[in-house]
Amino acid sequence: MLRLEDMYTKLYKAWLNEEEKSEIQPLPENFYSEVSSYLKSLRSEMKGLDEKALKAKLKHQEIQKAYWLAKSLVTKRFEKIVKTLFEEKKKINQNNLTVEEKLVYQHLDEAFKKMDEIVRRILEGKTLDLEEKTGKIILRFLKDTPSLVGLNLKTYGPFKAEDLASIPIKNVEKLIGYGIVKKVEV
Numbered sequence: 001m002l003r004l005e006d007m008y009t010k011l012y013k014a015w016l017n018e019e020e021k022s023e024i025q026p027l028p029e030n031f032y033s034e035v036s037s038y039l040k041s042l043r044s045e046m047k048g049l050d051e052k053a054l055k056a057k058l059k060h061q062e063i064q065k066a067y068w069l070a071k072s073l074v075t076k077r078f079e080k081i082v083k084t085l086f087e088e089k090k091k092i093n094q095n096n097l098t099v100e101e102k103l104v105y106q107h108l109d110e111a112f113k114k115m116d117e118i119v120r121r122i123l124e125g126k127t128l129d130l131e132e133k134t135g136k137i138i139l140r141f142l143k144d145t146p147s148l149v150g151l152n153l154k155t156y157g158p159f160k161a162e163d164l165a166s167i168p169i170k171n172v173e174k175l176i177g178y179g180i181v182k183k184v185e186v
Helices: 004-020 031-047 054-088 099-123 130-134 173-177
Strands: 136-141 164-168 181-183
Touching: 004 031, 004 054, 031 054, 054 099, 173 181
Parallel strands: none
Antiparallel strands: 136 164, 136 181
16 A cells, blocks of 8 residues: 555646646546545544644645645546547547546547537437437336336336326336336327
8 A cells, every 4th residue: 555645746746747748648547546545544644633733734734735636637637538529529548547537438428429419410400309308208107116226326206107207218118118107209
């Protein structure tokens, strides 16, 4: 495990490297977990110190600087991801992304593709139906149904027969297949 001083240096170098280069720089996949543990350790160390002592003041400054570096690093990296997707329309080398960033990148990539599709359809004079606009579909429940956990891990329901609900499209296929719901045409 890294010593706290080593982690501060690692965080600073990652931040500096990101600031100096225009492309997103590689970070270990678990980098943010390490930073999180480091910040937690710093806060834990502060608990036992006298607020007026020099050591407490120095530790407080380290925490403030580490917070700023971490926030600035994350912000800069996400700005680069968005800029690359929005302006350059090219893919990012996902080997340079952390686990958290890969997840966000995938969602942003899908959103930008959807945006391009919407622009294309508008320019072609085509309209979007309600499902495409919201990503949800309106359903009528045919029978009493207990709460459901969607793919997004949100809970929907419980529902009574004849209830109407707006549910993400990705969760609907099996409900229709099992005869639990029927799509409502708007």
